[in-house]
Amino acid sequence: MVTLLNLATEELRCAFQVIGSLPEALILLASGLLNSKETAQECVLTGVGLLAGSTILLLTIVWGTCVIVGSQPFPNQLNSNPSNHREQDLVEKLLSKWPGYGVVTDLETSHTAWIMLASVIPLMMIQIPRIFQLSYLGERIVILITLLVSAIFLVCYFFYQFFEPWIQRRRLLYINHEHLVLDILKHVQNHTMGRLLTDDGSLNVSAIRRLFEETDRDGDKFISFPKLKEFLQEIRSRKLQLDKDSGITDMMKEFDIDNDKKITEDEFVNGMTKLLDETKDAMNKRYHSNKSLKDLYQVLKPWIEKKREERGTLKILIPKILEHLQSSVYGSLFTEDGTPDISAIKRLFKDIDQDKDDTVSYDELRDLMNNIKRGILPFDVDAAASKIMEELDKSGDRVIDEEEFVTGLSKWLNTTYNPTRGSEKSEDDDYQKTWDQIDELIENKFTDKSTLAWTKAITLVMLGIVMLGLLAEPLIDSVHNLSKTASVSSFLIAFIFVPLATNARIAISLISEAHKKKQNVTSLTFSEIYGTVFVNNILGLAVLLSLIYFRGLSWNFSAEVWMVLVVSAIMGCLASFRTVFPVWTLFLAYLLYPMSLVLVHVLGHFD
Missing domain, CATH: 1.20.1420.30 (NCX, central ion-binding region)
Known part of the structure; x- marks a missing residue:
């Protein structure tokens, strides 16, 4: 059969x-x-x-x-x-x-x-x-x-x-390139007793080092090609079939940085970190299919829960900040036609930039959070400043320049007060859609109906062929x-x-x-x-x-x-x-x- x-x-x-x-x-x-x-x-x-x-x-x-x-x-x-x-x-x-x-x-x-x-x-x-x-x-x-x-x-x-x-x-x-790395991470997750990630979403380095020691059974402090082959052939979650040794060779290159045909403990940890970071980045950019989100949640649960918590925080924090900025202290940030007032946002940037170095630092953000009346801001001042810095600082240099401030604040104003404005699909839309689907997954709205899925797929294909013939x-x-x-x-x-x-x-x-x-x-x-x-x-x-x-x-x-x-x-x-x-x-x-x-x-x- x-x-x-x-x-x-x-x-x-x-x-x-x-x-x-x-x-x-x-x-x-x-x-x-x-x-x-x-x-x-x-x-x-x-x-x-x-x-x-x-x-x-x-x-x-x-x-x-x-x-x-x-x-x-x-x-x-x-x-x-x-x-x-x-x-x-x-x-x-x-x-x-x-x-x-x-x-x-x-x-x-x-x-x-x-x-x-x-x-x-x-x-x-x-x-x-x-x-x-x-x-x-x-x-x-x-x-x-x-x-x-x-x-x-x-x-x-x-x-x-x-x-x-x-x-x-x-x-x-x-078609399913995402499955290879995902299967490896799931396999590692099983070997580390579900502790691939720490509570804050980072790689559990100590667990990965223990896995290295288990894989290095002869204790020579490195993983050779045969050892890696044995490690990868244990993967059965998607019945992954490696094409002879080519798949193992590709994975060897991912880990073996110095090309000496041996994977040291540090290379093993760095390789796992790289695979994990690529998987997180691919999910944020919506490279993964909907079905893979279920497996991703099992592997990346601490990180996903942390990101969901951050999103929930921002959903509350951003409207509170905008409400304060829209007060009489700073004036309206909208033009008469309801679009963000770029000039007003730039003036606001200059007001927050106290040392006039054309950037907003963490300390200046913290001062802004302190200026918001107690009781309006439901979060710790330091935590709120950190969240805003992470959200607006796209370059990762720990300061917010004028362009980042204007772009970020304009997006906040549109999504908070004008959610229907603009029809262009952006990377942020894909990001939001991905996390909305993860929310549905956690709420058990995804169901596994493989027979129904096959029937639906074949029916849609046949329907498409018939429609194509009629419309030709x-x-x-x-x-x-x-x-x-x-x-x-x-x-x-x-x-x-x-x-x-x-x-x-x-x-x-x-x-x-x-x-x-x-x-x-x-x-x-x-x-x-x-x-x-x-x-x-x-x-x-x-x-x-x-x-x-x-x-x-x-x-x-x-x-x-x-x-x-x-x-x-x-x-x-x-x-x-x-x-x-x-x-x-x-x-x-x-x-x-x-x-x-x-x-x-x-x-x-x-x-």
Whole structure:
């Protein structure tokens, strides 16, 4: 029974990867099936534009943006992440010494790029009829052969993932990267008898040192690779499967600062502190999923309770302070239209800044707290001053400059007196949403209904597919109407604008992951791009050729396919042979986007 469930799970994982490329393929399919033969010929061109636009958007704009946001100084990356397991060639050495920043990926990412590069083969095959000027019959034969090759590629990709699931494991690691560190912390929590953190939310160093001694069973004062492997293989909370020794190697690098293949006691403590700090920061920035919040609460309970207490304190403290500042002593802090009065806030800042050094210190905040009438402020003066300093001092230098004061006070005024003002979503909104969900968790409003969750997820997927099929034709019609109104080719409309909508979710997710600036996460991000492009190219071409062959449509898409072929080949070769990408490579990626349009225009005259 377990084996059958595992097989079903692997099949579902492979199937759900295709779902990411379904919108473009379904729109193309619907445009070709729901219209007459003459209309379908024109509609399919729009669908081809969407397919081509999605691939090129991912390989140019999104790829280049990920290079920007994920860039770090090369010396730090190359020295701290010696994961390529091979000698760098001359070109890579030159690239790595290029002044400035860039990203470094691992070898598995290059292997994924090789697989993406294979999607160019059927794209080249379909060009044979035009290159050799084949007859109509010859063209139909080549279309059928290319269709079969595309289908074989797609099936082989699934079976390859099934029997050699390293791609799928990397994909799952990309989707659930948070689980690795969380499982380790949960494991440590169990080994320390629930005392991973002290009452104030900091790491329980003495408990971690005892754990080090337990792991170091031979008493040689360090943890070697085999010891770390044994330690990590005890993790069963999420049935984490490490890909051979790669996961252990990555974790070894996290702890082994001096790269001597040994983890000392101090390195073990520092590594655990780093993992804990990253987890806290990721939760504050809402990198964790809702489900993981339940596990986070179990691991970080003292810290979360402390943060909740601080939030409760601020909810009471801030209105009291604003009420005092709004009194006749300082005057109104609002303009006539109800917005924060920046000039008045700056005057208030200068009043509080008694030594006129253009900053507000802790002592000056304490004096302000003392000025508030006794009984109005329900907290100790020192505690209140500390809370306000922590809330307003964003730079962490223990003083509040004018910009920090104006920004913080304006936010307080808006959230306290104008809670509906402003619709922009900020980092503070995400922070607030995260802590609201933690409040719900603690109040037991989260329920675990795994069967219901599966049913709901599958139902929503099927509903989405049906809706997409029904809305595909109106979308194509809207593109055509916009094309006629603007006197622009429907292909260009579908190529430029529609992919922005269909790929917005994955693009935002990829860029957010790259922004974490960690080599393993960055590598997974680029692997996700290459895997998505492979499925998009093969599935899209298979759907296109099916419509051409079975509906008897004419093949008039050589220029568009050439465009996808060239961009996929250039970026595929670049990513297959290189693991070092200086920040200037983004200009190559960005330049390919407009160049692809020029290529279509030029080749269109020969079609």
